[in-house]
Amino acid sequence: MLFNSPEFLLFLPLVFAGYWLLGAHLRLQNLFVVAASYVFYGWWDWRFLALIIFTSAWSWIFGLLESNAEPRSAASKARLALSCVINLGILGAFKYYDFFVGQAAELLRACGFEPHVAFLQVALPVGVSFYTFQALSYTIDVYRRQIAPTRDPIAFFAFISFFPQLVAGPIERATNLLPQFLRPRAFDYGEAVLGCRQMLWGFFKKCVVADNCAVAANFLLNNASFHNGLGTWLGVLLFTFQIYGDFSGYSDIAIGCSRLFGIRLMRNFACPYFARDIAEFWRRWHISLTTWFRDYLYIPLGGSRCGAWKRVRNTFVIFLVSGLWHGANWTFVAWGAFHAALFLPLLLGGRNRRHLDVVAEDRALPSLRELGEMLRTFFFALLGWTLFRAQSIGEAGRWFRDMVDVRTFGALHHLPRETAIAAITVAVLLLVEWFNRREAYGCARLPRMTSLRWGVYFVLLWLVVFYTPGSQTFIYFQF
Template structure:
């Protein structure tokens, strides 16, 4: 079920009413309802996906219980649990990639082996909930949390519908205790949750979906786009992916607050970052901290010699790229980020900007503005790899962008045909302005005028913008494919 669909408009109020109505009498009933609702939400795509999530949850839960009984060979159990979970993920996500690479290498060596490409359908959100289960197993192994005996709460933790298919990737230490404790309805939380959802819908349906029209028209065009057009296309893609993914996260976090459950923050206005290190503290926070805690730190983190620190940094960026999909372009994307991060690491400047930009001022200084623009430019360059279908195309695009040929007038005038085509540039302006002035808060709409009439007028205006300017065909969220 998509957040931006009619079934969800019916589903959410129904689950909300049952959750705070009949189910509110006991914690177990509320958790059972969360599990049932989450399975309906997930099964809406394909009921067969439920088999994987249910089997994975039960497997992880059972191994957690084995740990509770003080089973010997804990290390073996944790390895087994992680290998099974990551093995399933690897099969669905990377099987064909490795077959392809094997065939390519074999052909280079003069052999012609016969291997069929498998018709594998990737279950939606498998990368997200698998990582969540793996984090539980490792945290239990490290004794950072107690393994839970409450199976229903554990199933709710894995399948919790607001964040099931595209995160934030929650840690057991944050989410699981919330399913084990009674919840009380909090008016302020619920209202702010609704606002955050509204802002998320705006980012997704107005900004991202309209930017997608521009980006796809330029980057999917059969004719070879000029350098100028490519800059524009990649710019719109950068905004599209931010609006799409952070929009999803806002909807997920806001929706969860309606149920009295707090999810971790996933985006903190990353395009206002002053260097790449700051960008990665603000972009897809739940994934970057996951890799930090479960890969970077075990490898030695930053408490080791510089060569090892460099190796560790490259490891998390490359794995992070590969997590996004089975294509060399994603690995190249990670590599570009790692290379840009490297000078900051070597010169010890990677934690220089840990505060909010222009924290005590309304506007940034010229130096801050330059730093933000420079960082954004580097991020754009990296998005080129992310968006291109293959490495060769990405390099070709970058070559053209560097050549600086002007944009294709005909292409742009074709895009600017009606009032609706201004939705993307207009939406971007509104997004940037709102997020700039809201950058000290958790989301763009957290601080609104005190007068109720004015607040309601803002809500109505945003809803009108969503209604009038969202493309008629609703699009899936980009991160569902990962």
């Protein structure tokens, strides 16, 4: 089920009512969350429910076995390894098997062999990368004794399958989310109101900004007759805002929706396009995945507290794996390598933690230097999105060639009307986010006067209802 589908309009109030009616019975309430989450997930394809149930069950059993084991004993390590193999094996089979087998077969053919390969050719289960990583985080945290394993299977299943963040994150940590399912929750008026507001802002970002950008970007990038330099630049620029609106919009809806149920999820985006260097960009973009890789991959590899060569290796590993996490395609790997190449000079020069504060924290406008830094970082991010958006390295190469060859620049005719809507709404988005850059989300700060505040809500609602160019799916569902 999609957040922007009409079915969700019925689903959410029903689940909200059922959830709080069961407020006095914690286990029943958690059971209800599991059932609702499975309906939410199974709406897309109920057969893949088996996968999520298996992942949840295995991780829970691992926790139980670990609770009586000696910390970091050989048996414990073996169980952890097995758990990682199982979880990553599922991910690998569904997401990467066909890709790597296909690539290997190509290589063998190039060497003169004639391999007989069998492809799985199965659909990628929605959100498999997200809930697999969530289950892995529990497994590793239990192994490290950072969290006590839970004996309550219902709470654990609710933690893995909690519907707002099930299919596209934020990738929650057991240390944050699981305890919330183990204690009674009380309805909080303020939280619910803020949740609704954040959801509305998320819908605006997804349905109005991202979807209009998507129509225009697809028109420019998929239409061969528009492959001139200017069209490619505009298409990539629109995609840059499409992916931000799409994914951060989803995160806002998920976080806001959770607040309605008295659950706090971690922040996933913090105005990444206002970052002053690429290191800051990665502290602000898809925070839950970045911190996941930092805690469970980068630091165990030695992090940045090692020799120069190891730091280079670790940086490339984390960025390449992060790229590959997004999909089985060389374009994602290239995207990761591109960002690693941008990040390395900062890391090796000790400048990767220069910007830990909010830009222009005590001022309304940035300085010229800050503006220049922000534009430069945005430009690099945009180049990265060109690789990310392309279907193949060859296509990305063609786009880059068009973008630098001024001879291919030509007038753009017959742009869809969504281009103008996208341009206006992107400007609104940037403006609102700039003035709320210290807050947890875009429109967190609103006028105190009820009529003005409600006016903002109505305008957002009106835009969401009337300026959505048809239902588009979320980009990150495919990951």
